[in-house]
Amino acid sequence: MLEVAYRARRPVLLEGPTGIGKSELVRALAEQLGIGTVVLDLSLLEPPDLVGLPVIRDGRTIYAAPEVLPQSGAGILMLEELNRAERYIQQPALQLLSARRLHQYELPPGWVCFAAINPESADYQVTPLDRALRARFLGVNVRADRATWLAWAEVNGVHPGVVALVRAHERAFDDVPPRTWTYAAQVLSVLRPEEIAAGEVLRDALAGYLPPSWVEVLIASRDAWSSRLSFDIRSLLSTYGPGSPAARELAQARERGETDRFDEVVARLAPLLAGPEVAVLASQGRLSLAAFEALCADLPGDHRERLEEALGSNATATSLIDVRPDELLQNYPGSAAERRILAWRADPLRRYRVGLAVTALRAHLEVQARLTDIRRSNAARIALGQILTQLPEPWALRLVETLKKTGITPIRPQ
Template sequence: MASAKASASNEALRPLAVPVGPRLERVLDVAYRARRAVLLEGPTGIGKSEIVRSVADKLGIATTVLDLSLLEPPDLVGLPVVRDDGRTHYALPSVLPRDGSGILLLEELNRAERYIQQPALQLLSARRLHEYELPQGWICVATVNPQTAEYHVTALDKALRARFLQVNVRADRGAWLAWAQTHNLHPGIVALAHGHERILDDVPPRTWAYASELLRAFSPAELHDGALLRDALGGYLPAAWVEALLASRASWGSQLSFDVRELLAAYTADSPRAREITGYRDRGQTDRIDEIVHRLAPLLAGPEAGVLVAQKQLLLASFEALLADLPGDQREKLQEAIGSNVTATPLIDVEPSELLARFPGSAAEKKLAAWRADPVKRHRISLLITALCVFVEQPSRLPELKKSNVARTSLGHVLTQLPERDALVLVETLKRVGITPVRPGT
């Protein structure tokens, strides 16, 4: 019983896992600037190595990768050489960097044998191996798997672990979906990920990428052969996921010649893509418009929207230029999709606190009025109310907001300025947290 309590206590003290995506990229960026070695711990196949390469590319530095589970000591330490002075030296392995800047990625550290683990740890912690010294412009990053029954690993010494910036990492559906959109993953897999929040619980991202490559290799005729699809995909995926994937076969095809995600970052009123889409609209090709909206709506409503915002691949100007070229009913579908997405609220330039500080006559009130008058910008109101609901629900703020006459009066004025749907959302939230707005004139 005591050991179980101690284990639970230790687990509670462990930091929350960082999702593989923009948050982890920022940590690695800081670690590189501080020249600190990093230990990334997480399940296999979630993109640990890929994100290290991505960060290096963004920093404009090199990446050298060593899979320690495949190395023998001379591959890392070098072969001993007796020189003319009678002393033994070690020939530097060609794989180790000699100059410049970069990240030396040591994969599978805790799956390597002890005889390769020890020199690797010396390189990680002391930046040296015998006569070799890691160049000043380089850092080491090591990846390890969790010490659980699922992995055959060699435990790392706690004292050595303490020398590293240790980051527990996990797969993140939003970040992975954003990656999938830019790496041409099969549309059936992308659609499946949009519809199932737990898609990465049983199958890691790398395996879904393998399944995508397999699907891309099928001929059109083979895609109608259910037995072949089940036999092949079953080599990567559990049977339940295979069936879920095959159930969406009708939506795998596309009549579009482009990736709809590009519309969110590079669409302008005078662009070739705009002429193409307005051509669909003017010629009555509603099937093409329907497909654009059908593919964009789950992306805008899902967690990857926040990743695209952080990566500047979802820009408000491009999104609204697209909305201006769509029929009204299709425009509203996209506005509704993004309006309630908390991860997309950084797109707007009004803070929730501005609505609670003497709202009447403020700059925030003028912006709200302008957005309401412009059909292409009404989603901004929904995004602002989404952000406001999150803001007022925070327990640390509630006692002060409940007592603040200024905040409650401002909320009363805000409600009078909102479209009905957004007003209902705010009213429901205020009821739930126990804040009573003061209506104007009361």
């Protein structure tokens, strides 16, 4: 939507709580489009910073545009804190947003203005924008998406302690915005080992950003922050394979009997595979089933099972396989979908794919709008009966649980 607004050169109002990443979203778009960005915090500006200073030319008063305003090229001029700025800044900013000009200054053709505002609620001291004014802009509500932030955090080197905490707590963004977690992670990244070990230093360093309850949660997990692995744990999901550096390191650990290395791989990877960011990683080409299966082949059985359970049960990961619920419910016996299920079941390293298929099927069956048709369809009930006979026991039991919950009676083969 933001890219469309840029192409149309239409102003945008991004509305969301402070620290949610509105400006970062614009910077990411500009980087993607290969254009520039200029970010101005209106709450910190005085009128000359935006309007410019008056000068006399040919007996007339004109305004010399501030150097910060773009003069050429292409990009996005981002005006932050629009509804928290003083009126004497807000008025010229709105003129620049809606008319693309301010006195003698005119925004270059390749540029467009976006603005960020905070919600008009009791949590913020803002100057409301009336409906007629809002109608001039494309309004975009920005919210914190944990999966997207986690995927971003993994790529941008956010401290693993913070990443692990946000991954483990669905409500991490309820009272602490993403930007504040990032600030806390930056503090953690520069603390020395002895400072982390000293609880008081660590607590004082974090207390300026986080509520006491989150500080204690973070401190309680500090033993898990240190790593004996030389590779990035995230890279295992995209680059692992025979002969890769990580594969060689794990092989050496196995030869030396260092089982704690495998424990750490699983302890750090399982929450990621079970978490909501898996679909984001897959869409970005940073999760390969081939790499995952190569890793599982090199892990001890109990470690492999834990990772396969984590991924196989993740509803956000079901798009990774090429079998869809509709295929399983329509003429399943003898179909290509059945052949895939049987092949996956026979391959210990691909059996988790059966789990993904079952996870997708269970979610499909629980959609209320489909239930009546499925209950009445003998073809679907025959398919379900056939599938149940082919599933490994743990996945069969989960499917049976869903069938009982939804009142669907499978027709088992004679």
